[in-house]
Structures are given as C-alpha cells and as structure tokens.
Amino acid sequence: MSKDNKKRKFATDALHAGIVPDPSTGAIMTPIYQTSTFAQSAPGKHLGYEYARGKNPTREVLQNNLAALELGTVGLCFASGLAAIDAVLKLLKPGDEVISTRDLYGGSYRLFTGIFAKFGITFHFVDMGNIQEVSAHINEDTRLIWVETPTNPSMKIIDIEAIAKLTRQKNILLAVDNTFSSPALQQPLSLGADIVMHSLTKYIAGHSDVIMGALICRDEALGKELAYIQNASGAVPGPQDCFLSLRGIKTLAVRMKQHCENGRKIAHFLRSHPKVKQTNWPGFEDHCGFEIAKRQMKDFGGMVSFSLHEDTQEAAFRILEKFEVFSLAESLGGVESLAGHPATMTHAAIPRKDRLDMGLTDSMIRLSVGIEDIDDLIADLQQALT
Numbered sequence: 001m002s003k004d005n006k007k008r009k010f011a012t013d014a015l016h017a018g019i020v021p022d023p024s025t026g027a028i029m030t031p032i033y034q035t036s037t038f039a040q041s042a043p044g045k046h047l048g049y050e051y052a053r054g055k056n057p058t059r060e061v062l063q064n065n066l067a068a069l070e071l072g073t074v075g076l077c078f079a080s081g082l083a084a085i086d087a088v089l090k091l092l093k094p095g096d097e098v099i100s101t102r103d104l105y106g107g108s109y110r111l112f113t114g115i116f117a118k119f120g121i122t123f124h125f126v127d128m129g130n131i132q133e134v135s136a137h138i139n140e141d142t143r144l145i146w147v148e149t150p151t152n153p154s155m156k157i158i159d160i161e162a163i164a165k166l167t168r169q170k171n172i173l174l175a176v177d178n179t180f181s182s183p184a185l186q187q188p189l190s191l192g193a194d195i196v197m198h199s200l201t202k203y204i205a206g207h208s209d210v211i212m213g214a215l216i217c218r219d220e221a222l223g224k225e226l227a228y229i230q231n232a233s234g235a236v237p238g239p240q241d242c243f244l245s246l247r248g249i250k251t252l253a254v255r256m257k258q259h260c261e262n263g264r265k266i267a268h269f270l271r272s273h274p275k276v277k278q279t280n281w282p283g284f285e286d287h288c289g290f291e292i293a294k295r296q297m298k299d300f301g302g303m304v305s306f307s308l309h310e311d312t313q314e315a316a317f318r319i320l321e322k323f324e325v326f327s328l329a330e331s332l333g334g335v336e337s338l339a340g341h342p343a344t345m346t347h348a349a350i351p352r353k354d355r356l357d358m359g360l361t362d363s364m365i366r367l368s369v370g371i372e373d374i375d376d377l378i379a380d381l382q383q384a385l386t
C-alpha cells in the first residue's frame with residue numbers, strides 16, 4: 001500500500017512516492033536488505049518481516065513506488081516480466097478462456113500456448129483494433145482479456161477504454177502489458193484496466209542491467225490474491241535488483257522525454273528516406289491508431305519499426321550489420337539505442353504466414369531509440385541505409 005496519498009506530479013512521484021529515508025539509519029537511498037530471514041523476539045513477534053520470499057524491505061519500497069506511479073494501491077514485483085504474467089494466469093482455472101491480441105510479445109504467446117494451454121485454459125488471439133471481433137469472442141467462460149499497446153513490433157494501438165467497456169460489469173479481468181509505454185506515458189488503471197503488468201527490464205529499470213517484472217492493481221482483494229500467488233509460487237526478485245530498479249526509476253520521467261523526442265525525429269527521418277517503404281510509429285497523424293494514442297498516451301514513445309522497399313531478410317541484415325551506434329540486440333527500453341530483426345529474433349517462433357498477416361515483414365527492423373545525441377543516431381541510420 002502506498003502511504004503517500006498527496007497529489008504530486010509524475011516526475012516527483014518517481015523520486016519520492018513510497019520512498020522514505022531508511023528508518024534505522026536515515027539513509028536516503030533505500031538499503032539493499034540482503035537477507036533471507038528476520039529475527040523474531042518471540043514466536044510470531046517480529047518487526048513486520050519474517051522470511052524474504054514473502055516480504056523484503058527493499059522490494060516493498062519498490063512495490064509501493066510502482067503502485068503510486070501506476071495509480072494503483074497494490075504493487076508486486078517478480079523475478080521477470082514473464083513471471084509476473086505467469087502469476088496473473090494462475091488466477092484462472094481449467095475451462096477458463098482468455099482473449100488476447102494477435103501481435104503479442106513472443107514470450108507471452110509462448111507462456112500462454114506452451115504452458116497454460118496444457119492446463120485447460122483456452123486462448124483466443126484476435127485483432128484487438130476491431131472491438132466487434134473482441135466482443136464476438138466473449139462468452140460465459142471468458143475470465144481475462146490481455147492487452148498490449150502499442151503492439152510489438154507493428155506499433156498498432158489498442159483502445160484500452162473501449163475494451164474496458166466490454167469487461168466492466170462482467171466477471172472478466174482486463175490486464176494491460178504496459179511495458180512499451182511505461183507509466184510516464186500511459187496509466188491503464190485510469191482507463192479502466194484491472195491489472196497493469198510491466199517488464200521492468202525495459203523502460204522502468206531502464207539501464208539494461210536487470211531482469212524483473214511487476215503487477216499493479218487497484219482492487220485490494222485482487223491484490224491479496226496476486227500477493228498470495230507471488231509468495232506461493234515464489235518467483236520473487238532479489239533485493240539488489242530491486243535497488244537497481246529503484247535507482248532507474250528516479251530518472252524515468254526525464255529518460256522518457258528524451259526517448260520520445262529522439263523517437264519522433266527518427267520516425268520522421270525514416271519516413272522520408274527513399275529506401276524505407278513503411279515506418280511504424282503511432283505519432284504519425286495518418287497512423288490508424290493516432291487518435292486513440294493521442295487520447296490514452298502522453299507521448300508516442302521511443303519504439304519505431306520500419307520495412308524496406310527491398311523486402312528481404314538479407315537487405316535488413318546488411319543494415320543491421322553496419323550500425324555503429326545502434327547495437328544489434330534483443331530487448332528494448334534501455335538508455336542505449338538497440339536495433340533488432342523481429343522475424344529472426346523476437347518473433348522467430350511465429351510461422352511466416354502469420355507474421356506477414358500481422359504486418360511483420362521479412363525486412364522489418366525494430367528500433368528501441370535511446371537517449372544518445374540525436375545527430376549521432378540519425379548519422380548512424382544514414383550511413384547504415386546507404
């Protein structure tokens with residue numbers, strides 16, 4: 001529970017919400033409580049901490065901070081983004097149905113179809129841009145709608161409020177994977193979502209040095225259920241990683257500003273380049289999700305993908321191998337710029353026909369635009385495209 005109920009602006013909350021100087025020493029930086037257990041003065045008599053899988057002071061501060069940033073009341077951290085998603089699915093039982101989006105993060109798709117489908121949960125992957133299609137898949141067994149927006153790597157926008165209208169008054173949870181936006185740009189709980197999920201690995205921790213995930217919700221009973229799963233299944237992060245995430249969050253607001261500014265310039269540069277056939281970035285006024293993005297996001301983020309006129313894997317590889325400032329790597333959201341080839345990297349598990357159906361072409365390159373000087377990033381793209 002966030003104890004900080006004062007209404008402050010996001011950049012201030014990033015530094016202060018849920019964070020108090022350490023009560024035992026006054027340390028400004030939350031200490032790394034590297035301990036598995038806590039001494040009791042008599043059986044059951046302790047200072048609020050018993051065993052660190054259940055509760056660790058460093059993790060607790062991070063959880064409270066994240067709850068505040070997502071406008072929730074309960075925050076829970078996990079050993080990875082996927083462990084956080086895994087915890088949400090453990091709310092379900094055999095026979096339950098889940099509706100999700102077609103161009104879903106590959107790891108989420110694998111967890112749904114490779115693990116949870118075996119336990120009798122049915123998954124429907126639909127075009128979530130089409131609300132009628134979502135609505136048509138809802139039946140009495142539907143328990144969860146899993147949204148990711150903007151989508152990866154096509155950068156499509158899903159209308160969170162419109163989906164929330166379908167789940168409201170029904171016994172259906174709406175969960176939003178908010179990894180691509182971070183709470184600095186989009187706060188799904190305020191748009192009607194029940195659960196927000198993050199891979200903290202990306203923008204929130206922000207420095208490519210941590211693997212971690214989180215869930216945030218507003219409903220206390222739901223929070224209790226998820227906390228039960230967090231402790232019972234035990235996929236918790238270590239205190240040192242929690243410290244690194246807390247440290248990263250302090251600059252989340254300023255980093256996101258720079259990611260968005262650089263992303264905007266790169267999107268426009270790519271769009272006007274003769275070798276580029278299509279640039280996917282939700283900030284273009286003719287992007288099909290522009291109006292929704294403008295409504296539900298504060299800015300358009302630092303993720304940009306593009307396809308070439310020469311639509312082959314080889315043409316994409318030639319560019320990727322020439323980059324000098326962009327690094328060829330999986331992942332996103334760190335301070336340094338990364339480039340990837342979704343068809344052979346993040347989305348390799350998806351059959352080619354399905355990939356093409358969702359606009360993921362052979363030549364598509366996905367950029368996670370970092371916070372380097374924009375002139376150097378544009379120069380790097382210019383030389384790699386030549």
Ligand SMILES: *Cc1c(COP(=O)(O)O)cnc(C)c1O
Pocket residue numbers: 080081082083105107108148152177179180198199200201202211212213
């Ligand atoms: C990376 C990512 C995940 C998974 O998070 P991990 O921390 O790698 O387990 C989930 N969703 C999205 C959108 C991601 O980019």
